[in-house]
Amino acid sequence: xxxxxxxxxxxxxxxxxxxxxxxxxxxxxxxxxxxxxxxxxxxxxxxxxxxxxxxxxxxxxxxxxxxxxxxxxxxxxxxxxxxxxxxxxxxxxxxxxxxxxxxxxxxxxxxxxxxxxxxxxxxxxxxxxxxxxxxxxxxxxxxxxxxxxxxxxxxxxxxxxxxxxxxxxxxxxxxxxxxxxxxxxxxxxxxxxxxxxxxxxxxxxxxxxxxxxxxxxxxxxxxxxxxxxxxxxxxxxxxxxxxxxxxxxxxxxxxxxxxxxxxxxxxxxxxxxxxxxxxxxxxxxxxxxxxxxxxxxxxxxxxxxxxxxxxxxxxxx
Numbered sequence: 001x002x003x004x005x006x007x008x009x010x011x012x013x014x015x016x017x018x019x020x021x022x023x024x025x026x027x028x029x030x031x032x033x034x035x036x037x038x039x040x041x042x043x044x045x046x047x048x049x050x051x052x053x054x055x056x057x058x059x060x061x062x063x064x065x066x067x068x069x070x071x072x073x074x075x076x077x078x079x080x081x082x083x084x085x086x087x088x089x090x091x092x093x094x095x096x097x098x099x100x101x102x103x104x105x106x107x108x109x110x111x112x113x114x115x116x117x118x119x120x121x122x123x124x125x126x127x128x129x130x131x132x133x134x135x136x137x138x139x140x141x142x143x144x145x146x147x148x149x150x151x152x153x154x155x156x157x158x159x160x161x162x163x164x165x166x167x168x169x170x171x172x173x174x175x176x177x178x179x180x181x182x183x184x185x186x187x188x189x190x191x192x193x194x195x196x197x198x199x200x201x202x203x204x205x206x207x208x209x210x211x212x213x214x215x216x217x218x219x220x221x222x223x224x225x226x227x228x229x230x231x232x233x234x235x236x237x238x239x240x241x242x243x244x245x246x247x248x249x250x251x252x253x254x255x256x257x258x259x260x261x262x263x264x265x266x267x268x269x270x271x272x273x274x275x276x277x278x279x280x281x282x283x284x285x286x287x288x289x290x291x292x293x294x295x296x297x298x299x300x301x302x303x304x305x306x307x308x309x310x311x312x313x314x315x316x317x
Contacts, residue, residue: 031082033066045282053271067148109303115288125209159222195285265305
């Protein structure tokens with residue numbers, strides 16, 4: 001239930017102030033997600049930080065279909081850093097074929113736990129949808145095919161005893177595309193797996209009245225996956241959202257592969273945590289990145305460079 005291995009749209013973003021040595025440049029390609037999501041702006045911030053911190057580096061940012069594609073690209077050595085949901089990392093590491101990974105991706109290495117994603121189940125206010133039970137027979141967008149978001153949709157719907165066959169129409173669209181169809185009254189409901197304050201949803205909530213659907217805690221229990229926990233979207237996160245919304249939360253991770261040097265990953269890890277203000281400025285989700293939990297229960301092995309940093313600062317004893 002993850003993304004197929006396709007080449008994403010390469011968007012070269014050279015980091016400002018990068019320092020290039022006389023020798024061969026070290027390339028750091030950061031794999032993110034769609035430009036309307038959270039991965040992309042935070043990936044740009046990382047590239048800018050690393051362009052200054054890693055001597056002789058040239059950094060770029062690649063817009064992709066996010067989690068699964070990023071993991072496949074890292075396994076193939078076609079990126080040096082990438083962001084992914086934790087459940088996708090577990091599936092990739094273990095080679096869950098049903099999730100789109102025919103073979104275990106054993107070259108993956110974790111750099112850090114980042115921020116939690118929150119499932120935003122959003123319905124048009126005039127659709128009559130007030131709860132998960134009301135979405136049957138409606139038109140829904142579930143994210144790009146076999147994307148991390150679609151994985152989340154499948155898990156949640158299965159736990160709620162709902163299948164794709166229960167909908168009038170199922171679209172497989174990006175955040176931006178889903179929002180546009182919602183605005184044009186061509187969709188009743190969509191689901192976004194993202195950090196709080198995602199731009200696409202802020203835009204939608206300002207342009208029309210929407211309902212944020214509660215995902216009850218018992219649904220999380222039924223999913224029976226440690227990557228899924230109960231989360232809360234605080235009141236006033238979006239226009240017209242006047243109360244807290246109970247939902248599902250899933251941790252995001254920053255990854256690399258075993259071929260990136262210990263020194264490079266050490267510097268990447270250290271410089272990111274020393275510039276969290278820059279990450280927070282890039283997107284509010286960056287405020288949730290905490291060093292003290294960055295190495296906790298990684299879904300794949302830590303890279304030695306990241307481990308070196310965490311031992312140095314006492315996160316790992």
